[in-house]
Amino acid sequence: MTTDTTHAATSAEHAENHGMSNAGYIRIALILAAITALEVSTVYIDFGPFFLPALLIMMAVKFVMVVSYFMHLKFDNKIFSLMFYAGLILAVGVYAAFLATFKFFIQ
Amino acid sequence: MAIIERETEVVVPVTVTPTSTYGVLKRPVSATGWRAWVFTVDHKKLGLMYGATAMFFFIVGGVEALLIRLQLAAPNGKVLNADLYNQMFTMHATTMVFLFVMPMAAGLANYFIPLQIGARDVAFPRINALGFWLLLFAGIFINLSWFLGGAADGGWFMYAPNSGPVFSPTNGIDFWAFGLQIAGIASLTGAINLIVTVLNMRAPGMTLMKMPIFTWMMTVVQFLLLFAVPVITVALFLLSFQRNFGARFFDVAAGADPLLWQHLFWIFGHPEVYILVLPAFGIVSEVLPVFSRKPLFGYPFVVFSGAAIGFVGWGVWAHHMFASGLGPVSVAVFSLTTMAIAVPTGVKIINWTLTMWGGKLYFSTAMKFSIGLIVLFTVGGLSGVTHSVAPSDTQQTDTYYIVAHFHYVLFGGAVLGFFSGFYYWWPKMFGKMLNERLGGWNFWLMVIGMNMTFGPMHILGLQGQPRRMYQWTEARAGEGFFNLAFWNMIASIGSFVLAVGILLFLINVVITARNPTRAPLDPWNSRSLEWLTSNPPKEHNFDVIPTVHHLDEFFHRKYEEDPESHTMRQIATAEEIMAEQERNADKHIHMPSPSYWPIVVAFSVLVITFGMIFSYLIAAIGGVTLLFASFGWALEPSTAPESDFESNSSTPGTALDSVGNS
Amino acid sequence: MTDTAVHGHDSSTGISNIKLGMWTFLGSECLLFGGLISTYMLYRGRVTGGPRPAQIFDIPFTSVSSFVLLMSSLTMVLAVSAAHKNEHRKTNLWLTVTALLGATFVGGQVYEFTAFYNEGLGFSTSLFGSSFYTLTGFHGVHVTVGIIMLMSLVGIFKRSAVPGKKAEVVEMIGLYWHFVDIVWIIIFTLVYLIPV
Numbered sequence: 001m002t003t004d005t006t007h008a009a010t011s012a013e014h015a016e017n018h019g020m021s022n023a024g025y026i027r028i029a030l031i032l033a034a035i036t037a038l039e040v041s042t043v044y045i046d047f048g049p050f051f052l053p054a055l056l057i058m059m060a061v062k063f064v065m066v067v068s069y070f071m072h073l074k075f076d077n078k079i080f081s082l083m084f085y086a087g088l089i090l091a092v093g094v095y096a097a098f099l100a101t102f103k104f105f106i107q
Numbered sequence: 108m109a110i111i112e113r114e115t116e117v118v119v120p121v122t123v124t125p126t127s128t129y130g131v132l133k134r135p136v137s138a139t140g141w142r143a144w145v146f147t148v149d150h151k152k153l154g155l156m157y158g159a160t161a162m163f164f165f166i167v168g169g170v171e172a173l174l175i176r177l178q179l180a181a182p183n184g185k186v187l188n189a190d191l192y193n194q195m196f197t198m199h200a201t202t203m204v205f206l207f208v209m210p211m212a213a214g215l216a217n218y219f220i221p222l223q224i225g226a227r228d229v230a231f232p233r234i235n236a237l238g239f240w241l242l243l244f245a246g247i248f249i250n251l252s253w254f255l256g257g258a259a260d261g262g263w264f265m266y267a268p269n270s271g272p273v274f275s276p277t278n279g280i281d282f283w284a285f286g287l288q289i290a291g292i293a294s295l296t297g298a299i300n301l302i303v304t305v306l307n308m309r310a311p312g313m314t315l316m317k318m319p320i321f322t323w324m325m326t327v328v329q330f331l332l333l334f335a336v337p338v339i340t341v342a343l344f345l346l347s348f349q350r351n352f353g354a355r356f357f358d359v360a361a362g363a364d365p366l367l368w369q370h371l372f373w374i375f376g377h378p379e380v381y382i383l384v385l386p387a388f389g390i391v392s393e394v395l396p397v398f399s400r401k402p403l404f405g406y407p408f409v410v411f412s413g414a415a416i417g418f419v420g421w422g423v424w425a426h427h428m429f430a431s432g433l434g435p436v437s438v439a440v441f442s443l444t445t446m447a448i449a450v451p452t453g454v455k456i457i458n459w460t461l462t463m464w465g466g467k468l469y470f471s472t473a474m475k476f477s478i479g480l481i482v483l484f485t486v487g488g489l490s491g492v493t494h495s496v497a498p499s500d501t502q503q504t505d506t507y508y509i510v511a512h513f514h515y516v517l518f519g520g521a522v523l524g525f526f527s528g529f530y531y532w533w534p535k536m537f538g539k540m541l542n543e544r545l546g547g548w549n550f551w552l553m554v555i556g557m558n559m560t561f562g563p564m565h566i567l568g569l570q571g572q573p574r575r576m577y578q579w580t581e582a583r584a585g586e587g588f589f590n591l592a593f594w595n596m597i598a599s600i601g602s603f604v605l606a607v608g609i610l611l612f613l614i615n616v617v618i619t620a621r622n623p624t625r626a627p628l629d630p631w632n633s634r635s636l637e638w639l640t641s642n643p644p645k646e647h648n649f650d651v652i653p654t655v656h657h658l659d660e661f662f663h664r665k666y667e668e669d670p671e672s673h674t675m676r677q678i679a680t681a682e683e684i685m686a687e688q689e690r691n692a693d694k695h696i697h698m699p700s701p702s703y704w705p706i707v708v709a710f711s712v713l714v715i716t717f718g719m720i721f722s723y724l725i726a727a728i729g730g731v732t733l734l735f736a737s738f739g740w741a742l743e744p745s746t747a748p749e750s751d752f753e754s755n756s757s758t759p760g761t762a763l764d765s766v767g768n769s
Numbered sequence: 770m771t772d773t774a775v776h777g778h779d780s781s782t783g784i785s786n787i788k789l790g791m792w793t794f795l796g797s798e799c800l801l802f803g804g805l806i807s808t809y810m811l812y813r814g815r816v817t818g819g820p821r822p823a824q825i826f827d828i829p830f831t832s833v834s835s836f837v838l839l840m841s842s843l844t845m846v847l848a849v850s851a852a853h854k855n856e857h858r859k860t861n862l863w864l865t866v867t868a869l870l871g872a873t874f875v876g877g878q879v880y881e882f883t884a885f886y887n888e889g890l891g892f893s894t895s896l897f898g899s900s901f902y903t904l905t906g907f908h909g910v911h912v913t914v915g916i917i918m919l920m921s922l923v924g925i926f927k928r929s930a931v932p933g934k935k936a937e938v939v940e941m942i943g944l945y946w947h948f949v950d951i952v953w954i955i956i957f958t959l960v961y962l963i964p965v
């Protein structure tokens with residue numbers, strides 16, 4: 001995917017802590033915009049059984065892209081990722097279990 | 108501010124000219140009198156202030172408990188009416204949990220974590236001060252409700268829909284919810300601060316696995332707080348929105364699930380019980396090795412079982428809800444996870460026991476309290492395991508048996524641990540030793556009192572006495588050995604024995620303060636880094652930031668292993684080590700400077716919450732001051748710049764030391 | 770919050786305190802928004818007479834405002850990048866644009882709330898109403914706080930009175946801003962796009 005090229009371009013430009021060039025950021029933003037357009041299209045086009053998984057995957061991809069590139073987590077010290085993803089994974093796990101006790105997923 | 112004067116040799120007497128003004132107020136410059144405390148950002152002063160606040164609320168909560176026991180001592184108690192009784196047990200628990208145990212742990216963490224990791228302060232000294240003031244204001248705020256129409260009366264877990272305005276029309280629960288919200292901000296900022304401190308500000312050479320065990324357990328606690336506080340924040344917001352703005356969250360008529368509250372509360376609540384007890388585990392793990400003259404047995408196991416508790420503690424919350432109709436699958440799952448969590452807890456008990464095994468035990472008061480903890484906490488842990496079995500718990504839930512369980516773990520665990528810490532660390536904090544003889548009385552009265560008070564509650568509970576019942580009647584007390592009348596009386600007498608025990612501690616504090624004798628530098632022959640400082644530590648803690656080579660670094664500076672006999676032999680005394688430190692003292696140490704902003708910000712938050720209850724105009728005023736104070740805060744550098752110091756010496760300070768920002 | 774007297778050289782990990790603190794805070798915020806989102810998910814179908822989500826949501830409108838917020842993340846990251854290069858004018862420009870985009874989003878939210886209210890969805894109308902307004906309102910407050918911080922930063926930079934390292938301050942506010950954006954990415958999908 002495009003991520004490889006952007007990454008290569010960036011490490012050449014400012015290797016230290018910025019991670020990416022402005023052009024790289026704009027490329028990421030374009031991808032994000034495209035995914036958003038696709039997301040919105042699901043309201044109008046029938047995706048059948050893929051509807052829910054597709055939406056969730058697109059959501060996750062956008063999320064991870066913003067975190068990794070705009071928030072630099074991909075290029076930064078691993079300890080930041082640890083802090084953030086610990087909270088995120090805990091939140092997803094605990095609240096999913098919480099909703100499961102209400103039989104939320106088997107309605 | 109930032110005036111470092113060494114007792115031995117005056118290197119650079121730094122004075123301060125308040126030339127630069129940031130924001131609107133001038134920096135506080137006085138380092139004496141009350142201003143030295145109110146505007147301080149020093150982690151040790153803040154630690155003591157946390158401790159004093161916590162102790163005050165311990166007494167408040169204790170008086171509330173005595174009133175409860177007076178009411179229940181005999182049938183048809185008349186001390187409190189039903190309404191006041193409800194407020195009393197709610198506020199007792201709230202005070203003890205949120206205003207005594209948590210602040211006391213925060214105080215000890217504040218005081219000792221930087222010392223134990225060889226740092227000069229925490230990462231964010233001003234945020235540290237903010238946390239303290241928020242906590243103090245939260246405590247005052249919650250307790251003001253007593254005088255403004257009545258305190259909260261829904262029990263500390265404040266179940267919905269009972270907490271709605273229909274069932275509790277006074278402002279009590281609003282005070283409670285907003286007050287805990289403020290205390291929550293304090294805990295959260297404290298957690299972030301200490302996590303960063305521990306990760307980022309350790310002395311050179313101190314790897315995570317060389318960190319003193321108290322610091323480790325406290326770090327686990329901070330992670331629990333970090334992730335548990337936001338959950339109760341959500342719950343409290345839902346409750347406040349329901350009570351104040353007509354939201355429907357727990358309104359069954361609108362189709363709500365009141366279990367939503369229970370889940371959110373206990374997702375926070377179970378991690379919370381470990382937030383309450385792990386600090387004590389940390390203290391005991393420091394005290395036992397010192398007084399057994401042996402290293403802690405299985406340090407990595409103690410560390411990892413602590414972390415495991417922190418982890419598994421997230422997956423057991425619904426064991427508080429076994430009787431609420433969760434459904435068989437949930438009950439079975441949570442029953443199993445709850446049984447599992449007893450394992451890491453048991454690991455710790457084994458480690459402590461084996462630490463003492465074969466050691467040269469010295470029964471100081473601190474040691475007695477630690478041993479007391481091992482025994483009494485185990486009793487509470489065992490009753491915990493009996494409730495993890497869901498069918499058995501349906502008999503026990505909401506009876507005095509539960510009350511017995513959590514008092515054995517909380518009093519037998521958290522409180523005894525704190526007292527152990529007081530006796531152990533008093534010379535470090537105040538430079539004087541608490542009286543050991545009085546300490547013995549203190550210990551035995553507390554232990555006897557606590558067993559008399561909470562032991563009988565097992566029986567009362569299994570006989571069916573419900574908790575939160577404001578009177579019991581002769582007619583239903585039953586007969587024979589297990590009659591309720593006898594055991595209620597014993598419990599009430601016990602509570603006063605307990606109170607006398609605690610009173611002896613306070614007397615001991617006063618006697619010690621009056622006693623001019625100074626404590627020796629290393630009275631217990633201790634092991635960890637906080638003892639590498641004077642008693643009490645200087646403002647900048649360490650003259651030289653130590654380089655760490657060992658777990659139990661201080662011990663290894665005093666002793667080394669004889670290559671032939673493989674016994675430890677002394678190579679230096681604490682006095683020699685300290686003298687060496689002072690000779691090599693760092694020349695220029697700039698400590699973070701005092702600030703007005705923490706208390707101003709905290710006060711604005713208090714005004715806002717007041718306004719939320721009484722008038723939105725007041726809240727708006729609070730909001731404006733908050734904004735204003737935030738600007739002041741943001742524009743003020745945490746350490747006054749060089750130009751703010753007028754140094755008598757020609758060399759300007761260069762070595763900025765490991766003191767943080769914000 | 771904006772202090773940056775960082776002593777990177779003597780921190781054990783070599784990273785700055787304030788950045789570590791910020792990420793720790795964001796980890797904690799995951800549990801805050803997680804709780805609000807879960808509450809909404811539990812209650813979204815419970816309408817007791819009031820309008821159902823599908824009856825009032827205006828997907829094209831919300832899509833546009835979501836897009837605006839998403840793009841504000843781009844301008845934010847450009848501001849950070851300019852700040853690292855010491856390009857002060859550019860930094861200020863991008864910070865201002867970010868704040869404006871954020872304000873557009875909040876404006877859209879105000880409009881949306883008003884429209885929903887006029888269509889019969891009050892805060893007390895139903896569980897759906899209470900939990901919808903609470904979740905999106907919390908998010909809106911976060912955005913508003915972000916806007917205030919951005920505007921203050923621009924003002925402070927103009928008087929160049931910021932203590933510590935400028936670029937790091939911008940970066941910290943950037944982290945906060947992106948976090949608010951990713952929360953909206955989730956809300957947009959779970960609340961608006963997935964029907965009850």
Ligand code: HEM
Nearest residue numbers: 380383384426427449452488491492494495504513516517
């Ligand atoms: C061996 C580990 C433990 C187990 C298996 C355990 C199990 C339980 C269970 C199942 C309950 C719910 C009983 C009911 O309401 O029916 C409970 C209540 C409680 N536990 Fe524990 N527990 C353990 C350790 C602790 C510790 C370490 C603390 C605190 C320091 C603690 C504090 C509490 C409190 C405060 C309650 C009552 C909450 C309330 O209803 O007000 N427990 N415990």
Ligand SMILES: [Cu+2]
Nearest residue numbers: 377380426427
């Ligand atoms: Cu529990």
